[in-house]
Amino acid sequence: MYLHIRWTNFKCPHCGATWASRIVSAPRVGIEGRTCTKCGREFFSHDREWVHMTRGEKRGYLLSEWVIGWLLFYALLFIIVPGSDDKLGTVLILLGVGAVMFSPLVLARVAAIRQSNARIRAIAPRQFKLRQPRL
């Protein structure tokens, strides 16, 4: 699993210019080939198109550290909260807050995967059909 929380600078392999700084080191869904803004040369980025990702990379992307952090946070809340009189109400409120907190993350990922698939289709429609994974 790609579960390391550390601040990582992604650099151009030609000139060493930093093109991204991220806490999550797992590959993201994105454009694979980038052009360096400093030296103008092309290189392979850390990002992968969805259809090119391995199962482990997909899992790492969908279950990133943020999600796991939130799950731990909720587990803690369930341990801390039981003192309240209306337990069902408390649980429903927490679930509601969780849904509101998670939905932008989930929607952003779904959007990134859709954009990735659209890019692949635009480049190689036949290849995309052949390589399209079962979801």
Ligand SMILES: [Zn+2]
């Ligand atoms: Zn460069």
